[in-house]
Amino acid sequence: MSAKDCGNHGHKRRKICRRICAGILIFNFILLVTVLIVWAILQPRKPTFILQDATVYAFNISTPNLLTSTFQVTLYSRNPNDKIGIYYDKLDVYATYRNQQITLPTVIQPTYQGHKDINIWSPYIYGVAVPVAPYNSVLLQQDQANGAVLLIIKVDGRVRWKVGTFITGRYHLYVRCQAYINFGARANGIVVENNGIKYQLVTRCSVSV
Numbered sequence: 001m002s003a004k005d006c007g008n009h010g011h012k013r014r015k016i017c018r019r020i021c022a023g024i025l026i027f028n029f030i031l032l033v034t035v036l037i038v039w040a041i042l043q044p045r046k047p048t049f050i051l052q053d054a055t056v057y058a059f060n061i062s063t064p065n066l067l068t069s070t071f072q073v074t075l076y077s078r079n080p081n082d083k084i085g086i087y088y089d090k091l092d093v094y095a096t097y098r099n100q101q102i103t104l105p106t107v108i109q110p111t112y113q114g115h116k117d118i119n120i121w122s123p124y125i126y127g128v129a130v131p132v133a134p135y136n137s138v139l140l141q142q143d144q145a146n147g148a149v150l151l152i153i154k155v156d157g158r159v160r161w162k163v164g165t166f167i168t169g170r171y172h173l174y175v176r177c178q179a180y181i182n183f184g185a186r187a188n189g190i191v192v193e194n195n196g197i198k199y200q201l202v203t204r205c206s207v208s209v
Helices: 003-042 134-146
Strands: 048-062 066-078 085-097 106-108 111-113 118-121 124-131 149-163 171-181 190-192 196-204 206-208
Touching: 048 134, 048 149, 048 171, 066 085, 066 149, 085 118, 085 124, 085 171, 134 149, 171 196
Parallel strands: none
Antiparallel strands: 048 066, 048 196, 066 118, 066 124, 085 106, 085 111, 085 149, 149 171, 171 206, 190 196
């Protein structure tokens, strides 16, 4: 075979490769545009979260700056979409005080939320002898002395959207719920078993995806 024939074969192979690459790029572009159009038509909305109540079983700070706490919270979640389902692949629930995590994360089992469906979770969250930053410890004791403590109940997780048979990749879910606990007046809560005090909150949470 002559050098000229080898050159022609090499040129043909490069031409075929270029055509294959161009075809793949065009297919991916069409697929992306189709997904974006469908997404725009469906107009997906974030799930709604509401912190309905919080039951306090323990909330004690001891020297040196150690906090022991036990809560049970009730979280209401609703899928507002007509044609989009939501897979909750992983949800971790925990409490924070002034941006410091004060409980261990509690895992909510994976679940699927259909169109317009509602889920209600009541996880326990707790922390035993959790070190608290000195400045937070002082502020926490002051808040308790004043009779009220503002906690943030957080839900961090991953979700996927389901449209027909199409399922998206995972997206991060961030939920933040304010829990204003009035420790100064037990009358503001309901006494439950094991000497717990349940506080009705019904607080709408902020949701980011």
